Amino acid sequence: MSDVAALPNGWQLIVGLEVHVELATKTKMFSASANRFGDEPNTNIDPVTLGLPGALPVLNQHAIELAMRIGLALNCKVQPCTFHRKNYFYPDLPKAYQITQYDHPLNVDGHLMLPGDVRIGIERAHLEEDTGKSTHFGGSSGRIHGSDYSLIDFNRAGVPLVEIVSRPDIRTSEQARQYVAELRSILLAVGASDAKMEEGSMRCDVNVSVHKPGTPFGTRCEIKNVNSIRSVGRAIDYESRRQVDLIESGGTIRQETRHWDDSTGRTETLRTKEDADDYRYFLEPDLVPLIPDPEWIEAVRAALPILPAARRLALAELCGVDKDGESALVVVERGQDDYVGAVISAGGDPRRSIIYVQQAFAEQGATPKVPAKDLAALTILERDAKVTSTQAKTLLTDLIDAGGGDVLAMAAKRGFETLDTSAVEEMVDAAIAAEPGAWQKYCNGEDKALGALVGAVMKSSKGKADGKVITALLQSKKNS
Amino acid sequence: MQKLVEIASGVSNGSLSASAVVEQHLARIDVRESEIHAFNLVTADQARLDAAKVDADVKSGKKVGALAGVPIAVKDNMCTRGVETTCSSKILQGWKPPYDATVVTKLRAAGAIIIGKTNLDEFAMGSSTENSAFGPTKNPHDISRVPGGSSGGSAAAVAAGFAAASLGSDTGGSIRQPAALCGVVGVKPTYGVVSRYGLVAFASSLDQIGPFTCDVRDAATLLEVISGHDPLDSTSIPQPAPSLVSVLEHGVAGMRIGRVTDLPEGCEADVLERLESAFDALRNAGATIVDIKLPSIQYCLTAYYLIAPAEASSNLARYDGVRYGNRVDAADLNSMYAATREAGFGEEVKRRIMLGTYALSAGYYDAYYGKALKVRRLISDDFARAYQSVDTILTPTSPSVAFEFGSKTDNPLAMYLCDVFTIPTNLAGHPAMSVPFGTGAHSMPVGVQVLAPTLGEQAMFKVAAELERAS
Numbered sequence: 044m045s046d047v048a049a050l051p052n053g054w055q056l057i058v059g060l061e062v063h064v065e066l067a068t069k070t071k072m073f074s075a076s077a078n079r080f081g082d083e084p085n086t087n088i089d090p091v092t093l094g095l096p097g098a099l100p101v102l103n104q105h106a107i108e109l110a111m112r113i114g115l116a117l118n119c120k121v122q123p124c125t126f127h128r129k130n131y132f133y134p135d136l137p138k139a140y141q142i143t144q145y146d147h148p149l150n151v152d153g154h155l156m157l158p159g160d161v162r163i164g165i166e167r168a169h170l171e172e173d174t175g176k177s178t179h180f181g182g183s184s185g186r187i188h189g190s191d192y193s194l195i196d197f198n199r200a201g202v203p204l205v206e207i208v209s210r211p212d213i214r215t216s217e218q219a220r221q222y223v224a225e226l227r228s229i230l231l232a233v234g235a236s237d238a239k240m241e242e243g244s245m246r247c248d249v250n251v252s253v254h255k256p257g258t259p260f261g262t263r264c265e266i267k268n269v270n271s272i273r274s275v276g277r278a279i280d281y282e283s284r285r286q287v288d289l290i291e292s293g294g295t296i297r298q299e300t301r302h303w304d305d306s307t308g309r310t311e312t313l314r315t316k317e318d319a320d321d322y323r324y325f326l327e328p329d330l331v332p333l334i335p336d337p338e339w340i341e342a343v344r345a346a347l348p349i350l351p352a353a354r355r356l357a358l359a360e361l362c363g364v365d366k367d368g369e370s371a372l373v374v375v376e377r378g379q380d381d382y383v384g385a386v387i388s389a390g391g392d393p394r395r396s397i398i399y400v401q402q403a404f405a406e407q408g409a410t411p412k413v414p415a416k417d418l419a420a421l422t423i424l425e426r427d428a429k430v431t432s433t434q435a436k437t438l439l440t441d442l443i444d445a446g447g448g449d450v451l452a453m454a455a456k457r458g459f460e461t462l463d464t465s466a467v468e469e470m471v472d473a474a475i476a477a478e479p480g481a482w483q484k485y486c487n488g489e490d491k492a493l494g495a496l497v498g499a500v501m502k503s504s505k506g507k508a509d510g511k512v513i514t515a516l517l518q519s520k521k522n523s
Numbered sequence: 524m525q526k527l528v529e530i531a532s533g534v535s536n537g538s539l540s541a542s543a544v545v546e547q548h549l550a551r552i553d554v555r556e557s558e559i560h561a562f563n564l565v566t567a568d569q570a571r572l573d574a575a576k577v578d579a580d581v582k583s584g585k586k587v588g589a590l591a592g593v594p595i596a597v598k599d600n601m602c603t604r605g606v607e608t609t610c611s612s613k614i615l616q617g618w619k620p621p622y623d624a625t626v627v628t629k630l631r632a633a634g635a636i637i638i639g640k641t642n643l644d645e646f647a648m649g650s651s652t653e654n655s656a657f658g659p660t661k662n663p664h665d666i667s668r669v670p671g672g673s674s675g676g677s678a679a680a681v682a683a684g685f686a687a688a689s690l691g692s693d694t695g696g697s698i699r700q701p702a703a704l705c706g707v708v709g710v711k712p713t714y715g716v717v718s719r720y721g722l723v724a725f726a727s728s729l730d731q732i733g734p735f736t737c738d739v740r741d742a743a744t745l746l747e748v749i750s751g752h753d754p755l756d757s758t759s760i761p762q763p764a765p766s767l768v769s770v771l772e773h774g775v776a777g778m779r780i781g782r783v784t785d786l787p788e789g790c791e792a793d794v795l796e797r798l799e800s801a802f803d804a805l806r807n808a809g810a811t812i813v814d815i816k817l818p819s820i821q822y823c824l825t826a827y828y829l830i831a832p833a834e835a836s837s838n839l840a841r842y843d844g845v846r847y848g849n850r851v852d853a854a855d856l857n858s859m860y861a862a863t864r865e866a867g868f869g870e871e872v873k874r875r876i877m878l879g880t881y882a883l884s885a886g887y888y889d890a891y892y893g894k895a896l897k898v899r900r901l902i903s904d905d906f907a908r909a910y911q912s913v914d915t916i917l918t919p920t921s922p923s924v925a926f927e928f929g930s931k932t933d934n935p936l937a938m939y940l941c942d943v944f945t946i947p948t949n950l951a952g953h954p955a956m957s958v959p960f961g962t963g964a965h966s967m968p969v970g971v972q973v974l975a976p977t978l979g980e981q982a983m984f985k986v987a988a989e990l991e992r993a994s
Contacts, residue, residue: 090620090621090622093846094841094846095602095620095621095622095847096602096608096610096615096618096620096723096724096841097601097602097620097624097719097720097721097722097723097724098622098720098721099719099720099755099756099757100757101754101755101756101757102757128837130836130837130840130883132840132843132860134843134845134856137841137846138840138841139837139840139841139843140837140840187856188855188856195845321884321885323836323837323880323883323884323885323888324883325833325834325837325883325888325892328726328727328728328758328834329724329727329757329758330757330758331757331758
């Protein structure tokens with residue numbers, strides 16, 4: 044996946060993200076019904092979920108705690124807060140209002156760091172309840188207008204949500220993708236959500252505008268139905284180009300909500316500001332203010348796990364790799380950083396340890412079967428040129444297949460002799476003598492000639508000499 | 524009329540049969556219900572079954588509750604499992620809740636017999652029951668006059684002897700005003716003392732359930748049963764129910780009773796005369812009467828008619844024809860909503876939904892709803908100041924005795940003024956109760972209202988009991 048070219052003519056992209064995540068609670072936000080994805084429709088319901096007359100909401104303590112974990116992991120201030128009603132009519136909104144947080148949210152003023160130490164502000168992360176899920180049948184749009192009939196599953200109604208609102212600090216579609224990916228790994232790390240975009244337990248609304256630096260931000264459009272990290276990038280790229288093209292052809296941007304169509308790769312108008320609802324927010328009289336005890340906040344903070352960014356930094360320093368690089372990212376994402384640490388503690392070569400795990404342990408989970416000491420032994424074998432890197436890869440596969448073992452014995456079984464440097468040096472000298480033309484070119488600075496010399500040594504060693512050792516020997520002979 | 528406490532003690536000790544008690548009440552219903560229309564539904568069969576079970580329990584020596592065998596009527600805006608709960612609205616006609624309100628659960632656990640669901644102004648919006656979709660309730664003292672509202676059915680059921688007691692709900696006076704007009708006792712407890720779980724919401728921050736009874740002791744007994752913390756209601760006060768029966772004989776010697784000198788005008792002379800007699804009675808019993816001012820009281824009616832409709836506009840939005848209740852089919856979703864709500868709601872409900880929707884709308888919020896919330900704080904401050912120098916306050920319950928049908932229906936503002944003395948306590952969340960204190964014009968009953976600060980029910984009941992002894 045590649046970014047489209049930067050916006051033309053000095054246009055600057057401005058993006059803010061609103062991410063909804065379903066919390067991994069046992070029960071719903073305001074009732075005792077199960078919070079579980081994939082159950083038979085309309086089985087996890089009760090008077091509160093259905094908004095039956097007379098039913099009243101009661102706050103789920105675990106939902107508050109998970110929301111606090113999110114806030115604290117995003118460096119937010121956790122504060123006393125209130126709940127409001129957001130009023131609008133829709134068949135999957137049983138009470139015709141959503142209980143949400145308005146002017147006093149639980150978490151405010153945080154931030155999240157992206158690769159390259161880019162800081163994205165978090166305006167707020169507030170608690171609210173999910174709606175039911177509508178499925179529309181008939182008609183062409185898949186939406187309620189024009190459909191023949193609609194079915195509603197209220198299992199999702201009242202599922203606790205946290206909405207995480209970023210500041211408009213994102214400047215490229217790549218940063219937007221990184222933001223969503225980083226947010227997701229934080230949510231998983233703190234156990235607040237399973238954050239599955241494909242199941243809708245993590246959903247992104249993207250606010251996009253364009254402007255010329257030094258001028259006020261342009262009018263923004265909100266894009267909905269963006270259901271994967273890849274779509275976040277594609278939707279932003281499409282929408283920003285649409286806005287620039289429109290402005291440059293003399294048009295103006297209307298503030299509106301737009302629908303992302305993943306199959307066509309386009310956004311289209313869903314509703315304009317003029318026909319947007321007036322939500323008539325007011326304080327929810329059925330709930331009392333939520334004032335988290337400072338001791339509770341501190342206990343939640345103290346129990347937070349080490350977050351992905353800190354783990355990547357620690358791992359990168361341990362292994363001597365880039366903290367924003369692929370290996371640190373992937374290994375921490377898989378939760379294998381402790382394992383890499385154990386390999387290094389067992390004497391493993393730091394750099395090779397992380398690379399081996401990154402490349403070969405994708406299916407191994409957080410606690411690979413291969414004992415750390417065995418993998419450590421393999422990294423040393425390669426580092427000391429006892430085996431070639433190609434041979435090391437073969438042995439790594441053997442080690443994984445066998446679930447560990449003595450790598451020296453495995454090398455012997457494969458017939459991987461260990462050639463010492465003096466044997467290789469003899470072969471190098473022989474190759475120089477056999478290929479004088481190539482040697483001359485190499486000495487004249489034509490690096491292309493190196494291949495022929497290395498190839499000759501590899502051939503005479505039957506592949507047992509290490510390419511890096513051969514290159515090093517040739518280099519030193521050239522310089523001597 | 525049989526008192527609640529007499530029935531309960533008689534049934535418990537076996538000297539009274541619950542079945543016989545229920546039959547007596549059903550017989551009275553048979554005779555007069557067709558002219559009174561206190562009920563939307565009389566649950567005679569279930570009441571007979573429940574009474575037989577209470578009698579069997581007594582016979583077999585099982586411990587029975589504090590309300591054993593007491594026939595109680597429940598306002599038709601409280602959920603009763605499997606029994607139609609309509610709020611006297613066409614939109615909910617036929618709806619049977621799958622659960623009991625907490626108060627209903629408590630009544631059943633105490634051995635009470637639910638004898639029927641009583642009529643009300645639709646969704647508790649009104650002061651006469653003339654807004655019921657199923658026709659008004661008549662005042663048992665004079666059937667040409669209203670019983671008050673919105674809990675008019677509950678007040679009339681007790682006044683007519685159809686039930687030994689009943690439950691109503693009070694958002695701006697809907698228990699106290701009909702109690703005064705029907706000559707019975709009616710109590711609005713402190714907000715949060717009685718669970719609202721299962722009470723169909725009108726204005727959630729103001730609604731509170733309370734009892735109607737023939738006398739103060741019955742009211743104290745019933746209130747003790749239905750109050751107490753409920754984990755299903757987040758606004759329920761996390762404290763045990765206050766003991767009330769124990770204070771009824773304490774008298775009022777040494778108590779300070781407030782007389783509001785800046786009370787809104789427009790009260791009938793007979794009503795004011797009865798209020799003065801009440802002050803005299805309390806003074807004679809050893810209380811001190813202290814003049815107080817509640818300057819913000821003049822803004823309360825206006826504030827109430829912004830706050831209550833605002834909350835109602837949100838609370839009643841769920842009646843959209845999608846999940847339950849009546850639906851009027853139409854070509855598309857928005858037309859279905861409109862047709863359903865047009866057919867399902869009466870005029871007053873529509874008026875308040877419109878008022879409340881405007882009050883909360885962008886551009887109007889600060890000028891209307893926001894300002895009303897400020898008045899709410901001001902009246903609470905006024906009360907707090909007053910209660911530094913008095914223990915309770917005495918006012919009329921209603922500016923007039925029961926009026927004739929149709930006399931206020933053309934003028935909503937005149938109807939709203941019925942609640943001018945009752946609304947301030949709802950705004951403040953305080954307890955207040957109406958006690959019968961003689962009669963006024965047309966020999967109709969007059970009630971006086973006892974007000975107390977938050978959780979001041981004991982002081983309130985002491986004064987109420989004294990007034991009852993003096994009347």
